[in-house]
Amino acid sequence: MEILITTPSFGQQSREPWQALENQGFTVRRPVKAHPLSAADLAEEIGGADAVIVGLDAVEASVFAAAPNLKVVAKHGVGVDNVDCAAATAAGVRVVNAPGSNSSAVADLTLGLMLALARQLIPAHLSTQAGGWERFTGVELTGRTLGLVGFGRIGQAVARRARAFDMKVVAYDPYLPAEVFPQLDTVQTSLEECIASADFLSLHMPGTPGGAPLLDSAALSTMKQGAFLINAARGGLVDEDALAARLHTGDLGGAALDAFSVEPSSSTAPSGPRRTSSSPRTSVPSRTRRTPPWA
């Protein structure tokens, strides 16, 4: 049995997972082309693989047509919005993921981004590195409203952390039972209320069906004056041009993006003067409690 592993983060911190597959008698191989693979490249690489462990690659119908032995597509992570699940079902291929595998990492990152925006850490760092001694005025998190769009594993982990900063947490998630929200001291809201009431708005939902941005120009214009946006979910959720415009006018206080509509790419990263943070999915490679932080 053969497994194709396209995601570079699999086995990056330790050979253990790779070894576990080989110990089970699997032949494991990497593609020649770099992650994330287009559907055409993946179709070319897949050959006789029985399973594929993917990251953000485009697993479209053409891939299943080119993969006579394929039985399983395993997402090395959570969101399966890059996998055509209907085409997989039609081809008799199972799609599995790893729920919760990076909840703590993404929640930690989200709080880090919120703090960086609130305290202007990135402009302060750049200014000091450039020889300056400029004083930056920060924003306190205490008493501010954090709006979460998507209240699954990561959204809830962010809410728990935000409560430690005495933030008020509101959330929109139409698929959860109402009793989940008060259990985490969170007020359930509509999407519109969530966007409009947040001092910090953070997205934790999958990509929208069809890929239309959740936060288009009209939705961004309903955010509070000076509010901050954090997107560590999916790039396509935010209209990046509209976001850049609102950052340049100063309507928004800042934005931190860990996901972009085109990846890898820096050209889509809004470069609002001093008020943005961009990172290339920094939450994914993560050392867990099992790995010492210095390893």
Ligand SMILES: NC(=O)c1ccc[n+]([C@@H]2O[C@H](COP(=O)([O-])OP(=O)(O)OC[C@H]3O[C@@H](n4cnc5c(N)ncnc54)[C@H](O)[C@@H]3O)[C@@H](O)[C@H]2O)c1
């Ligand atoms: N930056 C990264 O590298 C990274 C890593 C892991 C996950 N993610 C993203 O974070 C998202 C959340 O991950 P999770 O582990 O919490 O997943 P999860 O499945 O536990 O939670 C997702 C939540 O989103 C809700 N949801 C779905 N559609 C929605 C909509 N239209 N509006 C509001 N809520 C909606 C669901 O009901 C669910 O509760 C993933 O879908 C993925 O897009 C990003």
